[in-house]
Amino acid sequence: MNLTVSATENHVTTEDRDTEDERAFRLKAREWMHGKLPPRIVGQPFMDWEDKDLIEADRRTQRVLWDGGLAGITVPKEYGGLGLTRRHETVFGEEAMPYRLAWHLGNNYNIVIPVFLGHASEEQKRHYIPKMLNGEHIWAQMTSEPSGGSDLFGLITRAEKRGDTWFLNGSKIWTTGGEDSDIGLCLARTDPSLPKHQGLTMFIVDMHQPGMTVRPLTLVNGTRDFCQEFLDDVEVPLENVVGEVNGGWAVASTQLASERAATSRGWFIGAGASLPREQIEIPTAPVKLAQELGLAETQRARQIVGEVIALQALRELVAQRAGKGIDAGTLPPTTGGVASLANSTLNQRASELMTELAGPCGVTGPAEGGEPEQGIDRVWLFRIGGGTAEMLRNTISERHLGLPREPLPGKDVPFNQLRTNATQGS
DSSP states (O other): OOOBOOOOTTOOOOGGGOOHHHHHHHHHHHHHHTTTSOBOOTTOBSOOTTOHHHHHHHHHHHHHHHHTTOSOTTSOGGGTSOOOOHHHHHHHHHHTTTBOOOGGGHHIIIIIHHHHHHHSOHHHHHHHHHHHHTTSOOEEEEOOOTTTTTOGGGOOOEEEEETTEEEEEEEEEEEETGGGOSEEEEEEESOTTSBTTTSEEEEEEETTSTTEEEEEOOOTTSOOOEEEEEEEEEEEEGGGEESOTTOHHHHHHHHHHHHHHHHHHOSSTTSSTTSOOSSOOOOSHHHHHHHHTTOTTSHHHHHHHHHHHHHHHHHHHHHHHHHHHHHHTSSOTTHHHHHHHHHHHHHHHHHHHHHHHHGGGGTSOOOTTOOOOSSOOGGGGSOOTTSOHHHHHHHIIIIISOOOOOOOTTTTSBGGGSOOTTTTTO
C-alpha cells in the first residue's frame, strides 16, 4: 500500500483541556516514550509486509508500550489493559505523534480486541488479549474467499466436527499480512442445512499449523501485502470457537463494524489524522506535484489542488464529528459506517484528481531509481476494507437510517439448497 508517514512538526495538542488525571497520564506517556520509541521517519510506510525487520521492530515497540503501562488504554484491566477513557487514548495519540508506533499490529487493536470483548469467552479474553497487547501475537482476519466476492455470508469454507476437534477445509484470500501473522480469526460454515447467515462459526486458527498453507499474492503494483490461505483438514480445538457455534454472523458483524469504525477514524493509532485540530492541516503532496510538473499556475491544476485540500479537510471533520458523537452517546454506533463510507468515497475522488494531475505518471511507476509518485495512493481507487462501498451503503440505509431491507431471495432457504452457477442447469 502506498501509505507513508508524513511530517508532524506542526501538530497541535489539547493539553489545555486535560483534567488532573489526564495531565498525569500525559506526563507519564511523554516521559516513558522519550528515548524508548523509534522516531517517526517521513516517507516510511505505515505498513510494509515485505520489510520483516520493520515488522519485528513494531513487535518490540508494542512490548515497550506494554512494559511502560501504555498498551490497551481503553481495554479493561482484567485483560491486561488500563481501563481508561477515550480521552486518555486521545492524549496518548497526541504524545505519540513524534514516534513510530506498532502499526503492523493494527488488526489486534482495531478489530480482534473489539471482537473478543464482545463475543469471546472469559478464558479466551484472559489468554489472548494480553498477548495482543504485548506484541507477542500479530492477528489476521480470514474472511474473504476466492468465490465469494462481496458476499461474505456466501462463504464455502467448511468446518466439520469429528469427536472433540473441528476440521477446517477451504480457502481464504486478501488476508493482509497473513504470512507474518501468528493467529487468525477464520469464519467457516458449520451447518450447510441452515440459511447462509445462520450456519457460520468463528474460529481461532494458528496461521502456521499443519494443513495451513499461506501464499503471498503479488499485485500488479509489485506489492505483496495480501495472502491467500489454503486449509486442508486444519485442526481446531473446541475451545477455539469464538461466540456460539452457528452464531458466527453476530461475531462477523462486530468484526466488520469494528473495521469500518477504525477505517473512518484513522487506522494507524497515533498517526494524528483523527486528532482534534484548531486548524485544518494542508496536504503538501498535491501542491508539490503541481510544482514539480510545472503546472502550478494553470487553472485546472489549481482547481485540482484546491479540491484535494477541501476533500481532506472534509474527511477529517466527518471522522472527528462521528467519533465525538459516538463517544458522547449523541450519535449511534452505526454512524461509524457513515464516516467510513465518507472516508473511502472522498479518498477515491482525491485519487482520481491526483491521477489526472499527474497525467502519465498517474498510471505508471517511477523510472528505475526515481522517486515514487507524489501523493498518488492507488489503494483508494477502489474500496474493499470493511466491505465494498455498495455493501456499506446497504448497511447504512438499513441499520443507520432504518429503511426497509431489500428483498433477499433465498433468505430462509438452507445454504446447501441455494441455486448456484453449478446448479442452474440441473
